[in-house]
Amino acid sequence: MSETAVEKQSFATYKKNNTIEDGDNVVMYLSRENMSIIRVKDGEYFNCKFGSYKHSDMIGLEYGTKLGSNTGRGFLYLLYPTPELWTLVLPHRTQILYIADISFVMNYLNLKPGMSMIESGTGSGSFSHSIARTLAPHGHLYTFEYHQERVNAAKKEFEEHGLSDMVTLRCRDVCKDGFDLEDEVDAIFLDLPAPWEAVASAKKAFKQNKVGKICTFSPCIEQISRTVTALNEHGFVDIQMYECLIRFNEIRVIPMWTIDEAMEKQRAVEKKRKRATPRVVRDDNSSTQDDENSSSSGHINKSVKMEPSVDDSNQSSAAATPSSTTGSEMEDSVSTTTSTPVIGSEATTPAETTASASAAVAEPRERIEPKNVVVTRLPAEQRGHTSYLMFATFTPATQGPSLTEIKAAAAAATATMEK
């Protein structure tokens, strides 16, 4: 290829020159939760809340480049579109398969480059992209979808993503009309509401003299039950069912204090807070009409008294500020100061925070450096959903009549002999 020739992009493989060209797909990565995909077109812009990015500025850059916005306020990374990223940014036309199921299914179907495979339905094409990459460059994916608009959208995407040479997409009701493929594929994946209705046709589609694998994906155990019956009926063996879950954990580094360090730090905070703002404590017994007027106008009235500005470094914050937080919370946090909240801001009221902040302005804080520890935690939202994955094996012995057909033939033979 000459140096100026445009290298066609494919989601199944990286570009050799690793360079963004006009017409390429690029994943705009702002954060793990904030990504989208664009097709680069000279003259267009990508806009987000952090600024605007000219497509023409991206042309000629390497994938992986960090690009600043035109306002200088934000930046993003320009990533090569892989099937994994496509699953996270694709337009949802249906429910889709996520990485946990995708990787598990591909592994258990023994998918390898050069194989041929059936998938139905195509849906949003999430799984199709991963399958295509695994079978590339010489394998083939036959994908079936009966919803015409989904077929049109997926067809366009396969073309734009450089996959159309290795993907055949057909608009077809596979439960009613079958796959119309015989002795052709090594593996079959069914993500359909009634997969059992496609089992007979699936059996014919397998390469008849080889071992092949089938997998069905179903959200309900009733669907699994009917599929098992159909697989048994048609002579599939090694039938197994799995439930596959993934739980992403965020990794964070947090300060971990010893009890002594925590106590010392807390005392330092208290000391500075008291110096900065004398606390006012209402004397409820001396309440008057004036009090009410003045308190409603937001002023501190006369019947308040100043709390003695104690500078007792042994005084715990719980004792000094009984009203600043609930007793038990504060006592807990003081007595178990290994937990971080009491050291930072969570155990302090907004007023205390403001006070200690102004103290910090007045006098630089004496820093006590904690040891950092790595912790993990579950984020609020997890992507993915639970379903049952049913696997079975086709062997050359699977071919031939179904159990029902065998029984019917046996019954007919018996009846003939009895005549």
Ligand SMILES: C[S@@+](CC[C@H](N)C(=O)[O-])C[C@H]1O[C@@H](n2cnc3c(N)ncnc32)[C@H](O)[C@@H]1O
């Ligand atoms: C859950 S979606 C598949 C999602 C896909 N696995 C993905 O990762 O994007 C199921 C699809 O099967 C299609 N479908 C349902 N019954 C069908 C049938 N009998 N023949 C062909 N497609 C069918 C639906 O239109 C739908 O688009």
